[in-house]
Amino acid sequence: MNFAGLAKKSVLQQPVYEPGKPIEDVARELGLDPAEIIKVASNENPHGASPKALIAARAALDQAQLYPDGGCYRLRQALAKHWQLKPDQFVLGNGSNEVIELLGHVFLEPGDEVVMGAPAFVVYKLVTLLFGATPVEVPLVKYGHDLAAMRRAITPRTKLVFVATPNNPTGVTNSEAELCAFVRALPGHVVCVVDEAYAEFLAQPPDIRPLIAEGRAVIGLRTFSKIYGLAALRVGYGYGDAELIGLLERVRQPFNVNAIAQAAATAALADGEFAKRCREANAAGLEQLYAGCRSRALTYVPSAANFVLIHVGDGAAVFNGLQARGVIVRPLRGYGMPEWVRVTVGTESQNRRLLEALDDVLAARSR
Ligand SMILES: Cc1ncc(COP(=O)(O)O)c(C=O)c1O
Structure with a gap:
């Protein structure tokens, strides 16, 4: 065959x-x-996970026969409190990788372009290709995103632009001022994805919430795989405008985040x-x-x-x-x-x- x-x-x-x-x-x-x-190859947490998260995960196993809460109610409430945003401003994913794929489902068709740094996290390119769209790779400067060149790379076909801050594999970050100016200058047909997988390692990471409050086309991505040490459980999220998040919610599988991961992530978030x-x-x-x-x-x-x-x-x-x-x-x-x-x-x-x-x-x- x-x-x-x-x-x-x-x-x-x-x-x-x-x-x-x-x-x-x-x-x-x-x-x-x-x-x-x-x-020391996959940027996992060498200190493990919060003991409180592990206790919550073990307790959740007692309900393994039940489907998880497809809406991730408790985790969503906890995130809303943590970020001072509304619960409908979060989409939970099977790792933030899944949220990247959801962005492809919502926005990408053959012929579309996606602007990204080079090198940056390879999944941006893989997801772009998966949906038949074209990756437009913009070389880094001094190992960080060249936001001016990325702005110049945007065409009428551009749908998404990925900025990882800090960037993987280089570890270099863009400042909040640079990032905000970049997003504010984007044309209306482009959504900026700010991948913040490593942001918790910064004492003061760039805060994109003012952009969200202004109604800019921006989504932040976070993960529980890195500082929270829960990579095995696969849980991450996107946060942004409720309408944008609603589109991503339409294309996800109903039970995409398992119950053990939801319980562990909720407890991890509380263990600052x-x-x-x-x-x-x-x-x-x-x-x-x-x-x-x-x-x-x-x-x-x-x-x-x-x-x-x-x-x-x-x-x-x-x-x-x-x-x-x-x-x-x-x-x-x-x-x-x-x-x-x-x-x-x-x-x-x-x-x-x-x-x-x-x-x-x-x-x-x-x-
Ligand atoms: C920049 C970046 N974004 C996203 C991810 C995906 O994280 P996860 O799917 O485990 O949440 C990684 C993982 O290494 C990463 O380096």
Whole structure:
């Protein structure tokens, strides 16, 4: 049977997302003990999740036989209180990745254009292609979004523009003033998506609520996968004007966020103390990695997020060398940065282990 012959042509052309390798896979492939491996490849939280979120998740398991609340009532109320917005200004997703896909369902048709930074989070491009639209990639300047060039890239066919702040994979952020000026200058047929997956790592992230209050075409994306440490549960959200959110609500599946995730996210949001501790630990971890890079004369990009780009020469070789030593980082060839690796900030001992393994790999390569 020729199933590929039956599929839409666009599906056959669709590039596939390459996730960071799970610890178990690396252990199997290299014959290593999983307990000995550290994964600093996917910008997860090395401190786990809020204990309160885990208690709530475990309690929710007792109701596993019931469908979840499709409207995410409690989480929505908690978000409304947290943000001082209305409950109908939030759309919950199976990770913020799902909200990106919902944006595609609502706005994108073949022939449409989507403006994004290059490199930026690859899912923007994948979703654009999935809907037959055209990605218009605008090179970064100084590792951050070139908002002036992105504005110039907008045409009558542009439907969406993605600004990740801080950006992944570079960790560089745009200021609130720059971002607000950019959104206010957009033509009326373009929706700006401000991806704030790492915003909680900033003491004072840009606040787009004034733009929402002005009725601008903007949506913020947040996730519980990063500072809240709930990546396995898959929960994120978009927030913006109630009419825009209503369109996204029309195209989502009825039970897209499971009950365990809803309970855990609601409790995590209430545990501001945990998020604060993680933010402080991340800042200290970044300093540790920067100092490690400086003492080894390695160039790095100062980051506002929970990861850092390090210039290593041959990124693929260093990735392989580190992996063989039980340290999983992210090579960036797919992001057009083959000389760099992206390293998630780990615990103090994980950061030390990464730096020591890097010494080993670089020494072996120079022999
Ligand atoms: C910039 C950015 N946006 C969105 C996401 C997706 O997060 P999730 O789907 O886990 O909420 C990620 C994940 O790495 C990211 O880096």
